[in-house]
Amino acid sequence: MAGRFTWLDRMEGESVRAYDKRINDLAAFHSGYAFLSYENYCPEFYAFAVYTVWNHEFNRKLVNPLPEGGFMMHCDARRAEEMLSCAHGFPVFVKLCAKLGKLYVESFAMADKDVVFDLYFNGCDVKAPEGLVFMGNEAPELLPVQKGFSVAGGSALPRYHGSHRRGSYIKAGSVSGSYIKGSYYRAGAAAGSYIKGSFYRLGTASGSYMTGSYYRWGAASGSYRGGLSGSYLSWFFGGGSYLKLLFGAGSYRSRLYGGGYTGGFSAGSFTGSSFTAGFYYGSSYVGGSYIKGSFAGRNFIGGSYIGGSFVSGRFEGSGVGGRYFMTGSFYNGSYHRGSFIYGGFADVLVGSAQPPAENKAAENDKNHHEEFVIRRLIEELGYGLDLI
Amino acid sequence: MNGFYSIWTKPAGKNAQREFAMQDYELACLLLSVAAYENYNGRTKLYADKTSGAFFMERGLDDIFSRGMEEFEVPEDIDPKVFWAAGKLCALKLEDMPSVMVDTDLIIWKSLGRHLRDKSVAVIHREELNPAIYSDPGCFPMKRGYSYPAGWDFNIRPANTAMLYIRDKEFRDYYVKESLRFMQNLGPSEDNLCPMVFAEQRILPMCAAARGLSIHAFCPEMEGLREQDMFTHLWGHKNVFKFNMDERRGFIRRCMERMRREFPEMYERAATLPELKEAAV
Numbered sequence: 303m304a305g306r307f308t309w310l311d312r313m314e315g316e317s318v319r320a321y322d323k324r325i326n327d328l329a330a331f332h333s334g335y336a337f338l339s340y341e342n343y344c345p346e347f348y349a350f351a352v353y354t355v356w357n358h359e360f361n362r363k364l365v366n367p368l369p370e371g372g373f374m375m376h377c378d379a380r381r382a383e384e385m386l387s388c389a390h391g392f393p394v395f396v397k398l399c400a401k402l403g404k405l406y407v408e409s410f411a412m413a414d415k416d417v418v419f420d421l422y423f424n425g426c427d428v429k430a431p432e433g434l435v436f437m438g439n440e441a442p443e444l445l446p447v448q449k450g451f452s453v454a455g456g457s458a459l460p461r462y463h464g465s466h467r468r469g470s471y472i473k474a475g476s477v478s479g480s481y482i483k484g485s486y487y488r489a490g491a492a493a494g495s496y497i498k499g500s501f502y503r504l505g506t507a508s509g510s511y512m513t514g515s516y517y518r519w520g521a522a523s524g525s526y527r528g529g530l531s532g533s534y535l536s537w538f539f540g541g542g543s544y545l546k547l548l549f550g551a552g553s554y555r556s557r558l559y560g561g562g563y564t565g566g567f568s569a570g571s572f573t574g575s576s577f578t579a580g581f582y583y584g585s586s587y588v589g590g591s592y593i594k595g596s597f598a599g600r601n602f603i604g605g606s607y608i609g610g611s612f613v614s615g616r617f618e619g620s621g622v623g624g625r626y627f628m629t630g631s632f633y634n635g636s637y638h639r640g641s642f643i644y645g646g647f648a649d650v651l652v653g654s655a656q657p658p659a660e661n662k663a664a665e666n667d668k669n670h671h672e673e674f675v676i677r678r679l680i681e682e683l684g685y686g687l688d689l690i
Numbered sequence: 691m692n693g694f695y696s697i698w699t700k701p702a703g704k705n706a707q708r709e710f711a712m713q714d715y716e717l718a719c720l721l722l723s724v725a726a727y728e729n730y731n732g733r734t735k736l737y738a739d740k741t742s743g744a745f746f747m748e749r750g751l752d753d754i755f756s757r758g759m760e761e762f763e764v765p766e767d768i769d770p771k772v773f774w775a776a777g778k779l780c781a782l783k784l785e786d787m788p789s790v791m792v793d794t795d796l797i798i799w800k801s802l803g804r805h806l807r808d809k810s811v812a813v814i815h816r817e818e819l820n821p822a823i824y825s826d827p828g829c830f831p832m833k834r835g836y837s838y839p840a841g842w843d844f845n846i847r848p849a850n851t852a853m854l855y856i857r858d859k860e861f862r863d864y865y866v867k868e869s870l871r872f873m874q875n876l877g878p879s880e881d882n883l884c885p886m887v888f889a890e891q892r893i894l895p896m897c898a899a900a901r902g903l904s905i906h907a908f909c910p911e912m913e914g915l916r917e918q919d920m921f922t923h924l925w926g927h928k929n930v931f932k933f934n935m936d937e938r939r940g941f942i943r944r945c946m947e948r949m950r951r952e953f954p955e956m957y958e959r960a961a962t963l964p965e966l967k968e969a970a971v
Binding site: 365366368369372399401402404406407408409422423424425683684685686687689690 | 711915916923948
């Protein structure tokens with residue numbers, strides 16, 4: 303929406319000093335969205351690398367237009383889990399400042415309901431999410447102009463049918479076709495022999511071959527023989543027969559409720575009546591590290607697997623055949639963190655993983671800032687700054 | 691030992707050139723760098739194009755360089771978007787040797803004299819031959835008729851030229867000539883990294899080897915940069931200053947404080963600048 307931020311311009315006749323004062327007195331305001339993902343969480347420093355999307359008009363007015371990445375936000379693993387259950391972006395607020403008539407951002411903050419987190423720019427790497435989901439039409443003027451996306455307003459949801467469907471849709475009532483590919487926001491249902499894409503709030507889905515990213519998949523039914531891969535955040539619920547469900551490994555004839563699958567690995571929560579041996583057996587790989595084992599009973603495995611080697615979360619046994627064992631390598635060969643409710647866990651842990659460390663994260667603890675940065679390259683950070 | 695800086699504004703684009711202004715942290719770093727260089731090493735000069743020269747004149751900073759300012763130009767057939775650091779080479783061409791070329795975001799905290807006594811060429815550190823940055827010379831879209839000199843060894847590690855000492859005019863001429871010849875013979879390109887670092891940082895050691903000269907590196911390996919106490923180089927940290935005002939202000943305050951303690955004359959000048967007076971101690 304052109305012109306929404308014209309008030310940030312220096313007005314005709316306004317002196318540099320008056321402009322600076324006007325801008326410096328402004329309250330923080332909503333100017334973009336922040337997106338979090340498992341891949342961008344660093345459990346060692348309790349920090350997210352945050353992917354941000356800015357209102358284009360606002361961003362163009364700054365002396366230094368804001369980048370998509372490089373921001374960091376601190377929160378402990380528990381908070382991180384909570385926030386990751388929301389795939390939509392969190393609003394980002396900026397406090398502006400002006401100096402000699404030029405516009406800069408003084409500080410950044412992102413909000414999760416009533417909790418505010420400071421965002422710091424340190425140039426950290428961030429992996430861009432596959433698909434961006436905004437909070438409906440709450441603030442459509444903040445949506446970036448993205449090729450391939452369309453926005454449908456109103457309550458009537460369009461339906462798309464056809465033997466071949468490809469594109470990006472926001473609020474598609476239903477999508478069907480023998481070949482469906484694209485990005486969908488609130489697709490009521492999708493059915494097709496081949497479904498591929500990014501879905502947010504997909505009510506139901508069925509197909510013989512499905513791949514892509516799904517957020518809040520309401521229900522899935524049918525037989526899935528072709529394999530399912532991609533990123534699955536939040537809900538997966540369904541009954542029936544799941545053959546070769548995940549990465550073509552094992553047989554799953556059970557109910558699967560609540561799961562997060564990121565990058566071909568399990569990260570999220572699972573509750574099932576029975577997860578037969580082989581569920582993860584040799585089939586979950588990220589960056590060469592893996593978890594291998596059998597999970598029976600009520601299991602809860604969650605967390606972030608960064609660089610393929612980190613596990614955090616809670617491993618809980620119900621006593622119903624609750625044998626837990628894990629094998630593999632963890633972060634730096636020695637890392638996992640979380641709350642483990644099963645006495646025998648450590649005994650059957652194979653490899654070099656250490657017992658869980660106490661979670662001492664202080665939300666928004668600035669002290670971690672330097673540590674998080676330190677891994678980065680000299681070229682990116684400069685050198686000898688401490689000599690000044 | 692003479693030293694020089696250069697500022698070429700054309701790569702910033704026409705709009706930015708019209709409103710050219712150094713950012714506060716850039717200015718603080720440059721003033722501190724000049725003060726430190728003049729204190730520990732010798733006299734400095736600024737090679738400036740019309741735009742940057744006007745900026746320094748307006749702020750009364752033209753005399754902070756004891757050898758003054760000199761206007762310079764970059765040939766029109768060099769693409770400023772691709773060869774954004776070509777100004778350094780053109781300034782180097784004008785400078786009397788021996789001299790030290792210093793980036794505006796680099797501060798030298800100690801005397802170089804002892805280290806450079808018997809050296810022909812010196813840099814702070816060598817670079818790895820990372821193919822993503824230092825791509826195969828055969829990949830560059832060179833104009834018809836251009837060929838690399840026969841004696842060049844493409845396996846030699848590049849040399850970072852944030853600081854570059856050259857003793858002899860003859861070698862300087864050879865290096866600058868080859869570097870500018872490469873820039874002027876590159877065909878249309880959108881790549882603003884690989885051709886530039888090739889022209890500046892890879893041609894240098896190849897030229898040196900072809901002349902039988904060795905390059906002295908203060909830190910032969912990059913990791914040594916973390917431990918050294920001779921140089922401050924902002925390098926990529928400038929990007930942090932763009933979006934992190936706390937860091938930026940902290941850096942400027944530290945620069946101002948250092949100037950106040952060790953280089954009070956420069957501090958007095960800095961404290962009057964609109965960009966820096968807020969941070970005056």
